Amino acid sequence: MYKRVLLKLSGEFLAGAQGFGIVPEATDQLARDLVSALDGTGVELCIVIGGGNFWRGARNGQGMDPATADYIGMLGTVMNAMALQDAMERAGQPTRVMSAIQMAAVAEPYIRRRAMRHMEKGRVVIFGGGNGAPFFTTDTTATLRALEVGAEVVLYAKNKVDGVYDSDPQKNPDAKRYDQLTHMDVIEQRLAVMDATAITLCMDKGLPLVVFDIFQEGNLRRLFAGERVGTLITA
Template structure:
């Protein structure tokens, strides 16, 4: 069973059916799902959320300075973190947002020991603002924060994809499901799990990754209870 978990969410989990913006109803449903999974457990949960529902540097930032485009994306993650915090607390989970980019009026500054203390007190901690520097994805932020807080695992949440396949199952009906693999196998086979920098960090530190379908009934609760769900990647 996991004691401390880092859950990686994409910004699209908060979006409307078109995959853009923040939908209060969708965000509330997500928050209830997470809160229900936590209920009755001793799991300490931290979350990193992306900003793709609001801004994608590669697409929206064409013609801009790449660093500026990335900073805009990081601000988008703080907006998502605030929206999710509001929904989580409405659902009954005490929550704190911590931002790598200082903005004291809306979020606490990211301080490692303070984040750990929040987790120990039973609060969900949402990390926004990326890692405070451009040119890194929220995948990399997830692995960095997981290592800093001493998480047991990184849970990579997916929508309607129940794990890792040898090719895209949405395009190839013959794609084969992979129940377990090593970090090195994922790198060598170029399986789409997370970006290469993040995956290499996990491999170097022996940090397990679980790729799973967040919206399959009870998957998150089953993971918190120590059951095997989705694809496990470990050394």
């Protein structure tokens, strides 16, 4: 069983079928699923959530200064973190939002040791604001925060994709799913798992990843218990 894990969530999970913004029903259901999976396991959980349901710098920021476009995306992740916090606390799970961008009225500043202390006390820590710098994705932020707080694994949540495939399973019915890969396999085969900076950092530090379908019932709780689900990526 894992002691401390980082869960990487997509901002689109909060948007439901609408695909944009925050849909309360979808957010509440996700929060209930997270709290239920965590209940009684003793796992210390932290979360990095994206902001793609509001803003993607490369797509939405065409014509803008790239750094400005990325900062807008970081603000989107804070909005998602606050919405998820609200839903999880209504489901009975104490949480803290920590932001790499200073906004003391709505989130604590990210301080590594404070984040670790919150988790030791049973609080789920949700990291918003990316890593505070432009040109880095939330994939990289997830890897960075996992290493900083001593998480044993990054659980990379997907929707309707139960692991890593050699091609897009939604387009190719003959796509092959991998049970296990190395970080170098992902890089050499250019598998669409996460961005190159993030996977390279995982490889350099020996941080394992698990790519799995979070909406398949029981998957997250099985992972918290140390069972094999989805695709494991290790050194």
